[in-house]
Amino acid sequence: MTLFVQTLDMGGAGPSVAVKDTIDVAGFQTRAGSRALEEAAPAGMHATVVDGLLAKGYHLVGKTNLHELAFGTTGINLWTGTPLNHLYPAYVPGGSSSGSAAAVASGKVDLALGTDTGGSIRVPAACCGVFGLKPTFGRVSRQGVMPAASSLDCVGPFAANMAALVDGMRAIEPGFGDLPELDGVRIGVLDVPASDVIRQAVDDALAASGLPLGRLHLEQFTAAYDAGMVIINVETWAACRDLVKTGLVGQDVMQRLLAASRWTADDVARAEEVRRAFTAEVDAALQKFPILALPTLPDAPPLIENAADTTKLLSMTSLVRPFNLSGHPAIAIPLKPRTDYPISLQLVAAKGADELLCAVATHISRL
Secondary structure, eight states: OOSEEEEEEEEOSSOEEEEETTBOOTTSOOOTTOGGGTTOOOOSSOOHHHHHHHHTTOEEEEEEOOSGGGOOSSOOOTTTOOOOOSSSTTBOOOSSSHHHHHHHHTTSOSEEEEEESSSTTHHHHHHHTOEEEEOOTTTSOOTTBSSSOOSSOEEEEEESSHHHHHHHHHHHOTTOOOOOOOTTOOEEEEOOOOOHHHHHHHHHHHHHTOOOEEEEOOTTHHHHHHHHHHHHHHHHHHHHHHHHTTTOSOHHHHHHHHHHTTOOHHHHHHHHHHHHHHHHHHHHHHHHOSEEEEESSSSOOOBGGGOSOGGGOGGGGTTTTHHHHHOOOEEEEEOOOSSSSOOEEEEEEOTTOHHHHHHHHHHHHTO
């Protein structure tokens, strides 16, 4: 199964790293897993995050596979192949940054970069049993990243442990500082729909953290999920409409893109109203609880054999997409398995508090 769509050998003798094939590497094509971009011209310069990795001595070994045009949740790609979920091979690797998560889970690389517009780092991290961080929106440069314009998309790292993830953040975001102490940190546990098994695993992990816990409900959470889909659809259609005309886009993504074309300016205006309301609600919750906690996925990932129709599986993003809409940093943390499928804890922090988010994730990962 295809992890790397292009093999590279550049940089220093440091940790190995791969980047999603929506991130430019000078001299190589950026094809986003799509036959419609098979003849794309090679990138003329590195994306800013690639420059950051190379400056820190990382060894860049490849560009990773993905769900076509980064527009899907399963990671299944009939043109480039679907990456194997190394730890949970019966289940989808998750999308859209499937190859990046799978490459880390398989041990092929120490670090990988993905992008997250509606869960595309956290979902594959959860499916593959690794750590995945969506930074605060705008904190990590998107120069040289496809699509060129987005009000939701973030570049972020995958790693098998928090130390490697934090080192990766320092490479792609030079202002990323020391992890703070956890004195006075309280965790607000969000009331969201999830299976009993997953809910219990999350509750147990949070209880074991020893940090004070409280429970809360976000009234705008479901509305934010729906509004996030509107924004994703409109912005993705704007970025990819010309590719649809080639007739080379895969059928599953083609159907989603054509559906995305139907949203109107009024729909966007209503979604933006929800964005403002939900962002304010999350900001207020974070005044009481510096960290919010909830599952990353509400249930087991789909089995590969049941995942052909991506349009029926968008609920995989039900617990992650709202925080793309609001722009808050969020991280997926693998929990010790208690079933044959992976379970992941998601933490959320205030905008700009990515260091605190990573500090709490590091603490929980050591338990």
